[in-house]
Amino acid sequence: MRRLQFDFQRKPAPSAAGWLLLVAGLAALAGLGQEQAKVDAQKDAHALRIAHLQAPGGAVALAGNQPDDKSVIAARKLLDGARLPWDTLFTALETAEGQDVALIAIAPDAQRRQVKIHAEARNLDAMLAFQRQLQQNPALAQVVLLDHTVMKDMPFKPVRFHILAQWGVQSANP
Numbered sequence: 001m002r003r004l005q006f007d008f009q010r011k012p013a014p015s016a017a018g019w020l021l022l023v024a025g026l027a028a029l030a031g032l033g034q035e036q037a038k039v040d041a042q043k044d045a046h047a048l049r050i051a052h053l054q055a056p057g058g059a060v061a062l063a064g065n066q067p068d069d070k071s072v073i074a075a076r077k078l079l080d081g082a083r084l085p086w087d088t089l090f091t092a093l094e095t096a097e098g099q100d101v102a103l104i105a106i107a108p109d110a111q112r113r114q115v116k117i118h119a120e121a122r123n124l125d126a127m128l129a130f131q132r133q134l135q136q137n138p139a140l141a142q143v144v145l146l147d148h149t150v151m152k153d154m155p156f157k158p159v160r161f162h163i164l165a166q167w168g169v170q171s172a173n174p
Helices: 016-054 059-064 070-083 087-097 124-136
Strands: 101-109 114-120 139-148 158-165
Touching: 087 101, 087 124, 087 158, 101 124, 114 124, 124 139, 124 158
Parallel strands: none
Antiparallel strands: 101 114, 114 158, 139 158
């Protein structure tokens, strides 16, 4: 019988697949390094731009130098929208909402400081009561009923209506 010999310390010879895998890994690492350098450069450019915008008078100077820069315009719109008193709008709508009125959509316009409310009421009296409640709320001004439609083809004939109100401005109701 032949004797078995186990050699646990012998290192296998590197294969061609192993060398290819090593080269592919190094190439991928180099590509990731280049992408990271690009991202770092973009991050530095954005940090510089933010520093200019946050400096006193920097936003005016930057906007004056680049009037067609869409990112600055979009950032200003976003900041204007964030400064609005959203909680007062939602509180006003929650307090005015009754069992006979269902809100369908709310479309705020931050630039005009207006909110358009699409709703549906069980009847005309519920619609007018909802409008009166909104008019009495100090968070909203100039609450106007734009239009209404009685849905004759639906059961119970509900009323769909649109209300436009000033919001986020400090003015008294007439």
